[in-house]
Amino acid sequence: MKAAIISISTILAISLAGSGYLYFNQVQPLQTTQNQLQTKNSKLTNEIQALENELNQTVKQLNRTQQEKEDEIARVKSTKDSLIAEMQSEIQDNQIQITQMADKLKVSIVDKILFPSGEADISPEGLAVLKRVGEILIKSKNKIIRVEGHTDNVPIKRKKDQFPSNWELSTARATNVVRFLQDEVHMDPVRLEAVGLGEYHPVAENDTKENRAKNRRIEIALLPEK
8 A cells, every 4th residue: 555655656756757747848939939029029019010110100291292292383373373474475475485384483584675786674564564574473482582694695896894794794693683573562682583694505406586585584583492
């Protein structure tokens, strides 16, 4: 009887020892791995949620930006339509061209309706034209108004002391237009830019009298703020 009890005890001891070995060498490592995987899974789930939130915010921002862009294009188109309605006669006579590209607008005015030949002072007729153009452009908010002076490639012959080259003439003309827009139309000077580009940005070949006339122009560009 005692021997049987000892045998049973021995078997139980061996069994328990085996169970302990199994637990510490197989079960426990599996549980540890499972816990680590659960922790990683939870971390990845949080990261995915954060990325989804960021993506949603980016999409919303893009939608807002796109809508703002579309609204701005519509406002520029409204300005263009107003200019076309106001300057219809000059447009029909090919003295003014108005073009829009997205949220940018350009008003190109041939020099003969603004300046006497070879002069930088604006003629009375030119002042009236600029007044009408300016009173429409001033309504455009958050825009830079860039005035560019352009000439043909014929060298200056008169008043060379005042205008040694087409650079000086184009710059003086652009500056005088800007001064008029500031002083008489009361545009914010912070929004105004005057640039003389001389003969170096032609819209036609300087091979005929008609083409040279196209190159002698003032361009007023409505641009997004920088």
